[in-house]
Amino acid sequence: MKSIVATEYGGPEVLRTVDAPPPAPSEGQVLVRVAASSINPLDWHELRGTPYVVRIMRGLRAPKPSGHAMGSDVAGVVESVGPGVTRFAVGDAVLGFGLGAWSELMVVSEAGLVHKPASLPMTDAGGVGVAATTALQGLRRGGLVAPLTWGPGDVEPMRPRVLIIGASGGVGSFAVQIAKLLGAHVTAVTSTRNLALVARLGADDVIDYTTTEVTRELPRFDLVFELAGNRRVRDLARILTPTGALVSCGAPRGQWLGPLVGPAALAVRSRFSRRTYASFLAKRDTADLQQLADWLGTAALRVVIDEVYPVERIADAVAHAEAGHVRGKVVVDL
Numbered sequence: 001m002k003s004i005v006a007t008e009y010g011g012p013e014v015l016r017t018v019d020a021p022p023p024a025p026s027e028g029q030v031l032v033r034v035a036a037s038s039i040n041p042l043d044w045h046e047l048r049g050t051p052y053v054v055r056i057m058r059g060l061r062a063p064k065p066s067g068h069a070m071g072s073d074v075a076g077v078v079e080s081v082g083p084g085v086t087r088f089a090v091g092d093a094v095l096g097f098g099l100g101a102w103s104e105l106m107v108v109s110e111a112g113l114v115h116k117p118a119s120l121p122m123t124d125a126g127g128v129g130v131a132a133t134t135a136l137q138g139l140r141r142g143g144l145v146a147p148l149t150w151g152p153g154d155v156e157p158m159r160p161r162v163l164i165i166g167a168s169g170g171v172g173s174f175a176v177q178i179a180k181l182l183g184a185h186v187t188a189v190t191s192t193r194n195l196a197l198v199a200r201l202g203a204d205d206v207i208d209y210t211t212t213e214v215t216r217e218l219p220r221f222d223l224v225f226e227l228a229g230n231r232r233v234r235d236l237a238r239i240l241t242p243t244g245a246l247v248s249c250g251a252p253r254g255q256w257l258g259p260l261v262g263p264a265a266l267a268v269r270s271r272f273s274r275r276t277y278a279s280f281l282a283k284r285d286t287a288d289l290q291q292l293a294d295w296l297g298t299a300a301l302r303v304v305i306d307e308v309y310p311v312e313r314i315a316d317a318v319a320h321a322e323a324g325h326v327r328g329k330v331v332v333d334l
């Protein structure tokens with residue numbers, strides 16, 4: 001089978017197409033014929049081996065053979081199942097994420113997959129996995145758990161005020177929609193060309209970061225979800241309510257410790273405050289993937305696609321995503 005691998009660290013130019021033996025699913029694993037995948041920042045961090053802490057896991061000078069296969073998001077069709085798999089059968093259309101998705105075939109843990117809604121095109125499904133999961137789990141980490149409810153005759157409760165910085169990117173385009181589904185009043189921060197896009201996704205207010213510095217806003221947000229990685233924690237703290245939460249996913253670019261400074265600053269602040277300051281890593285969670293699939297199946301949630309690249313142009317797709325200004329997801333058609 002054809003597989004896109006990286007046997008050395010570097011930019012998109014080090015990606016190679018190789019013929020690899022098809023993997024076999026073991027206990028609890030599903031073999032998926034991949035139809036579509038997408039590019040996440042995780043992919044180009046792994047490709048470049050930066051920040052250098054990535055290399056502790058992947059190999060110091062070059063990726064270990066186990067780390068050659070690239071790509072995480074997957075949409076495709078089940079080819080076979082390993083022992084103990086109960087939720088899937090050959091021929092099922094699925095979506096989710098795992099390791100080595102930029103291949104004709106990949107093995108994924110059963111827990112990392114759900115059935116693809118029939119109405120959702122494969123290309124859209126290929127853009128869901130990591131970004132949509134990060135959006136859902138990040139908002140939950142900031143306390144946005146379920147839509148508000150109130151009884152007849154009750155006064156409608158105040159909607160939590162959520163600020164999403166980096167609202168037009170892969171995670172942000174899902175986060176705006178999910179925050180609305182969870183009952184928030186959403187303010188989205190993006191650049192001029194994406195203002196209309198985030199408004200269409202449901203944002204109540206939009207802020208153009210090229211003309212307005214969001215950290216000079218009034219201190220009114222119950223949750224700031226930070227995806228751009230270029231603002232100081234102490235500046236963002238100024239716009240939080242006294243018990244508000246700052247959840248940060250965005251990391252400043254850098255090869256050494258830069259990306260680790262933000263999480264450390266958040267951890268220190270959290271210890272001495274009534275507010276929540278958190279950085280987090282998205283985790284594979286079947287129930288979360290199912291929630292996302294349910295929303296996608298009813299079109300309550302949609303996938304914003306910037307561009308679909310054929311697999312032959314995957315290096316261009318990675319370069320496009322790494323430039324940092326994608327609108328929604330960059331999808332790869334396998």
Ligand SMILES: NC(=O)c1ccc[n+]([C@@H]2O[C@H](COP(=O)([O-])OP(=O)(O)OC[C@H]3O[C@@H](n4cnc5c(N)ncnc54)[C@H](OP(=O)(O)O)[C@@H]3O)[C@@H](O)[C@H]2O)c1
Nearest residue numbers: 041134166168169170171191228249250251280281282325
């Ligand atoms: N912790 C985790 O588990 C996890 C998982 C996924 C992603 N992440 C991290 O989350 C971040 C976002 O990921 P992503 O996939 O959404 O990236 P992405 O698709 O590349 O989107 C980045 C967005 O940031 C916006 N942006 C750039 N400069 C900005 C600024 N100064 N102010 C506000 N927005 C700005 C861009 O919008 P414009 O074009 O309008 O500038 C773009 O839409 C990345 O740092 C990624 O590493 C973490």
